[in-house]
Amino acid sequence: MKVMLVAVPLMEMHDGELVPISMDRIKSSPPLGVYWLGGVARRAGHEIDVLDLIALGRVDVPLILRRAGKADIVGISCNTLNWPTARIVAQHIKQAYPELPLIVGGIHPSSYPEHVLHSCPADYIVRGEGERPLVALLEALEGKRGLDTVPGLGYWHEGVIRLNPDLGLASIDEVENLPDPAYDLLPAEIYETLSIESARGCKFKCTFCSTKFLGSWRGVSAENFVNRLERLMPYVERTRYGVFSFIDDLYTLDIERVPRITELILQRGLKVEATLDARATDIIRGRVAEALAPITNHMLIGAECGYDEGLKKIAKGCTTQVLERAAAILNDVGLSRQVVFSFVIGFPFETRDDCLKTIEFASNLLVKHNVRIYLQWYNTIPGSILWDELAAKGLVNIGMYDDFGFFSNPYLFRSGVQLPIDEIKELSEIIQSLNTVLLFTQPADDIIQFAPPEWLWSNDTVNFPSHGVLKDGVRPESPPRLKHSDVAGLVGLHREPDKRRLPMLRPDGC
Template identity: 25%
Template sequence: MPHTLLVNPTITSRQSARFPLALLNLSVTLDRFGGSTIVDGNIDRDIVDATLRAIVENNVDAVGISVMGGPQMAPSIAVSKAVREHFPRLPIIWGGYFPTLYTDTALSAPYVDYAVRGQGEETMPDLIAALARPGRDVSRIAGMSWKDADGNVVHNPNRKFHLDDPGIVLPYDKLGDPRRYLARTFLGRRTAAHQAAIGCRFRCTFCGVAAMFGGTTQLPAAARLDRDLSYLKHTLGADSIQYFDHNFFDREEDMIPLLDVMAKHELPWWCYARSDALLNMSESTWKRVRKSKLRMAYIGAESPSGAMLKEIRKGTRPDQTLEVAELCRRHGVIPELSFMVAPPENTVEETEHTFEFIRELKRINPASEIIVYIYTPLRESSKHEKDRGKRASTPLLDMHGEPVVFPSSPEEWTEKRWVDYACHADAPWLTDDLRRHIQDFVTVLRCRFPTVQDMRSPPWAKRGLSALAAWRYQRRRYDKPWELNLANRLVKLRLPQVAGI
């Protein structure tokens, strides 16, 4: 019976670690045909040593590594290289967002043998089974890419995506003590991460979820959600939930049974949502939402420009963003609204327009939380195959007017400029002046309106920073907020776009 080691390379601090849900779900399917062990680099800080020890202790037949772009690239490479050096014949499989969006780039590395694209719950067991057979024929396994004997990359057909109910609670015991993952947040003292539905039926052109799932979404049965929440609440002692569903509120009629389950458990929660979905819900459904104790909804507002929202296929309008801010205020829900500034075209104008729109939102609902990102679109080849070439797109140019050349190796993706690009923190077309201007606006905004998610800074410090930033915000004097930067060295306000809740 084959045994697979699943690795979640380090991406955050131990205090911010959440359940590696993708690997837990994958482990369920692998255990039906063999065994699996999970190493989580967010808990085991020496991820390379932990991985090598786990290989020896468990007589591992293959190593699967979950890889996202950004800060997880460097530890993913380090783990892969160490495995290849110490166990040169052990198959190394990359899965997750990075090998799905940048398959050829992942397989260009000598330490990556196979890449699982999209959902891995069926692909991975098929691959592990094939590797255990003589000849290791993987040519008929859907949803993966591999290298032939000559080193050429071969892409097998995609695999249809679906949500399977394993009939059991996820194997949290594979993580050691699961209670280590319960975090103190503004939701509660023991917040657990959970994912009920997966995928999103919308096809925003900038979004990695759309690129990975191709406009598909699957919701769980109410019985499964009830089973999962019962375990988290009564066995682990969770008192609140952070839902990682890519788009929690889908069609209203499908959500009602799930909301009834959540209302029964009364665990305060946070989720991703869309403005149009919230605006279209009936009063009876909002009653269920209130009873279930929704505290905050992360809403991708993206832009105050209707033209840009249409260009990126968001499917919402700027007026809906304003309306949902007021709607959330009436229902006691905090809207956490994210914006993408500095697009490649009309960069300065769109950025200033967004700043003014944010001010209007804060006027309508002062409790609105605002997150500002740099717009960093996916390259055409990284989009889902159904969406490639759908419309003529203007080539991305850097600040010197030269075409943007994306990295061709995993190592290049570890460079700071590309880590920042993957994290929506910088883009090649930004000038130093505009980059500084954006940073200064965000500094003034977050000091004037400190986030409720900050559980570390004392209330008196947040009130002091808010008062200190008030005149700058009122007079739109964002540039060079030296006094706020100085104060931030002492207070160190939480950054939700970096740390989450």
């Protein structure tokens, strides 16, 4: 069979036109799932076509229909945030080719199978990890087995939705024996990095997180991972930066495996640079930080809260002391400028003072240890424990994510962030003013990355630049209610006046 697999971008409507947003706007890394499923289907003897609309940067309907018209089956992969795009693509394909089998898979149909089957014209949805169900479904469509034997399959049968039992999670052996992704179909010079996976799942269950397979972690062996890395080296050259993206939710959990991977990379003389996610509780253990130093291009650490009570409420399994130690260690091994600590303010349980504690802690982490900071307002994501709590109260429902606009929807924002509007504005202004001061210490750096919701601001509110560039070299004026000196005091930045002239100059003078 000829199998067409479609990757769809995160998009939003601007001035009547759909445009890619977030990581899909900059084309950060290719969608590993679609390319990996392509490799699986090819090994099973099928012809594959990957239509990567993220790389294309638009929903090109004539192109989609032209390619779909040559296929025996079409599969669309989606999560909740790109679900509206997936629905549009599915509708166009089924309208043009009503008899063409259409599958939708990914975390969104896995989490909300009945809703997906009710709200889009897919013939089938696949729940869970897709490698085994895809091969089984192709066999069923060839008449080699019944649909009722395909694991994880959802479909309409005599007017009723039927959901077949799934096989559970793939074993480590099964993951290790997967074929390589079909990166021979990857367009050149489009993506910044090349996606690769060394582990699936996360052993933790943070209440705000909608990551797949929470409570489980399956890491392949160091040897297996580096073997795959070596085989994919020719394809990393197709990226703009020649960098791998380790897309694991938790790369650093096995503190013996991390040094072994780096050791094998160095022994084989592989020139590997990678972006990766790490956990502070791992950074402080064993030789993890030292092992990461030779291969890290960019590292993200989800810190989330700047006070211990908040970390406990979101079940982070971490403390502010651990975060501080991790930042200090990363600075010591020379990684601080490649590391971003990501914080969230406005959890449903948080007050203004709670948010200020996080801003204060994050700011001091930056000043003391030279790391970079992401600060973001809490975003209610379907599939998380906090989302389920809000849904149980009737405040949100999954249908709110069927159409474009939820990224900028004030109601969805306010369903999670339950502070008064004036406090949301005040906190946003504090962060922006704080960043403006820091821009004078390192004007070429993204020191604090922060983007408040656009609808929050009225026309007469000053919106500070947040990416290191001051318009025409002129320092903007502060909002009337805040002065830069007030900001430093309000967030509790600790400094030594006799050593610094600027309120938030870093200890090393950078």
